[in-house]
Amino acid sequence: MNPFIGPEGILEKRSQYFYPCTSYFYRNPPQLVRGDMQYLYGHDGKRYTDFFAGVSVVASGHCNPEIAERTAEQLRTLQHTCTIYLTQPNVDLAERLAEVLPGDLRRTFFVNSGSEANEGALLLARLHTGRRGFIALEQGLHGRTYLTMSVTGLQMWRTDPQLAVPGAEDVTFIPRPYAQGMSADDAAGRSIDALKAVLEERGGEIAAMIAEPIQGNAGIIVPPDWYFPEVKALLEQYGVLLISDEIQTGFGRTGRMFAMDRWGVTPDIISMAKALGSGVPVAAFASTDAIAASFNRPSASTFGGNPVSSVTALAVLDYIEAHRLPERAERLGGQLRAGLEDLAARYPRVLSEVRGAGLMLGAELSAGAPELGARLVDDVLEAMKDRGFIIGKNGVGRNVLAFQPPLVITEQDIAEMLAALGQVFEEADRAAASWTQEGAGDGNRA
Incomplete structure (x- = not known):
C-alpha cells in the first residue's frame, strides 16, 4: 500500500488549510x-533531475x-x-565566513532567512550613516518584510497595497x-546616469544602495563587467x-564564492x-569592523x-571547499550555456536570449511577445x-x-537535459507558429 496521499490529496489539504496566496x-x-544530491523522487518512484535546487538553495x-x-549528530x-x-x-x-567573505568583511549577524538578512542589512546602513533613504534597482527582489518589500521593485512581490509609491519617501x-x-x-549607462542624478540631488539623505549582483527572479540579469565597480565608486563619493544581496548568488552559484567577486567589488x-x-x-548579514x-x-x-544551523553551514562550507564547487559551477555552467545557445540558434522563434553566469542561467522565451513566452514556459516546464x-521559471x-x-550536477545530467529540452523546443516551435499573442494565457499558477 502506498503510504503517500498523492498530489490530489495534498492539493485538497492545501485548498482547506493554506492561504490562497500559496x-x-x-x-x-x-x-x-x-x-x-541532484535528484528528486516522486511518491510513485519517478526520478527527476533537479535543475532548480529549490531556487538556488540546495547547492550542495x-x-x-x-x-x-x-x-x-548536532541534533x-x-x-x-x-x-x-x-x-x-x-x-x-x-x-569561517570571515575567511571567505570579500575584502575586510568579517563581522556577522546570524538570522534565519534572506528577508531577515536584508532587513538587518538595511537597518545597519541606517544606524551607521544616520540617514534614512535607500536606492534600489527596478525589478529587484529583496524580501517579504515591510522594509525589504519597500526596496523590492518587482511588482508581483510588492504584496502590500499600502507600500509607499516607488520614488516617494525613503x-x-x-x-x-x-x-x-x-x-x-x-x-548600464542609463542606470549609472540615473544613479548620478539621485546622488547629486539627495546623496546626503541616502544610507545605502541595495542590489542583487545578478537579478534572479527578474530574469537572471547580469550587468556589464564595469557596472558595479562604477556604482561603488559613485556611492563612495557621497x-x-x-x-550586496547575495541570497541567490552566494556560495559558488555564479562560478565565484560571491557574485561580486566576479568584478572585484567589495560591498x-x-x-x-x-x-x-x-x-x-x-542566513546572515556581514560587514566591516567599523560599520x-x-x-x-x-x-x-x-x-x-x-x-544545528551553524554546524550545517560549517559542513556546507567544508563541502564547497573540498569539492571546489565554484570552479565546478564555472565549468559546468559553460557546458550548459553552450547547449542553451545552440538551442537558441536552432529555435529562435522560441528561445530569444540566454544570459547568466556559472550555474545561474536564464533562457528567455519569445521576448517579443511575453504573454506568449509565458505560455511557452509553462508548456516547456510541464513537458520537461x-x-x-525539474526546471524553474522567473522573469x-x-x-x-x-x-x-545543485552544483553537484554532472556533465551527463546536463547533456541528457539538453537533449530532452531540444525535443520539447521542437514541439514548442511548431506550436508557437500557430499561436497568436491574443491566444496566450492560462498556464501554470506560480
Whole structure:
C-alpha cells in the first residue's frame, strides 16, 4: 500500500488549510518525497533531475550525506540555545565566513532567512550613516518584510497595497542595467546616469544602495563587467553604502564564492542565505569592523546561529571547499550555456536570449511577445517534468526558464537535459507558429 496521499490529496489539504496566496508549479504536479544530491523522487518512484535546487538553495545537493550526518549528530547533541548563551558552532561559523567573505568583511549577524538578512542589512546602513533613504534597482527582489518589500521593485512581490509609491519617501528606484532593445553598455549607462542624478540631488539623505549582483527572479540579469565597480565608486563619493544581496548568488552559484567577486567589488554590507544551509534555515548579514560597530544597541535573533544551523553551514562550507564547487559551477555552467545557445540558434522563434553566469542561467522565451513566452514556459516546464527534469521559471513576464541546479550536477545530467529540452523546443516551435499573442494565457499558477 502506498503510504503517500498523492498530489490530489495534498492539493485538497492545501485548498482547506493554506492561504490562497500559496501557488505551485505544474498543471499536474508530482508529490516529491525524497531527495538524493541532484535528484528528486516522486511518491510513485519517478526520478527527476533537479535543475532548480529549490531556487538556488540546495547547492550542495539534496540530503548530501556528508552534510546531513553532521546535522543529525548536532541534533542529537545540542539543538537550541540562543546567542545570549555561549556555544561554539556559531563563533566557528563566523570565523569561517570571515575567511571567505570579500575584502575586510568579517563581522556577522546570524538570522534565519534572506528577508531577515536584508532587513538587518538595511537597518545597519541606517544606524551607521544616520540617514534614512535607500536606492534600489527596478525589478529587484529583496524580501517579504515591510522594509525589504519597500526596496523590492518587482511588482508581483510588492504584496502590500499600502507600500509607499516607488520614488516617494525613503526609497528611490533607478533603472536596472538591462533593457530589451538596448545594448548592455547603453542600458548600464542609463542606470549609472540615473544613479548620478539621485546622488547629486539627495546623496546626503541616502544610507545605502541595495542590489542583487545578478537579478534572479527578474530574469537572471547580469550587468556589464564595469557596472558595479562604477556604482561603488559613485556611492563612495557621497558616503552611501553598497549592500550586496547575495541570497541567490552566494556560495559558488555564479562560478565565484560571491557574485561580486566576479568584478572585484567589495560591498560595505553583504547578505546571504539559501545555499549557506543547503536546506537548513540559516542566513546572515556581514560587514566591516567599523560599520558593525554602529550596531551597538541590544539585539538578538531567537533561532539565528543556533547550533544545528551553524554546524550545517560549517559542513556546507567544508563541502564547497573540498569539492571546489565554484570552479565546478564555472565549468559546468559553460557546458550548459553552450547547449542553451545552440538551442537558441536552432529555435529562435522560441528561445530569444540566454544570459547568466556559472550555474545561474536564464533562457528567455519569445521576448517579443511575453504573454506568449509565458505560455511557452509553462508548456516547456510541464513537458520537461514529464520527461524527468525539474526546471524553474522567473522573469518580469514569467517567460524565462531558470536553470539553477545543485552544483553537484554532472556533465551527463546536463547533456541528457539538453537533449530532452531540444525535443520539447521542437514541439514548442511548431506550436508557437500557430499561436497568436491574443491566444496566450492560462498556464501554470506560480
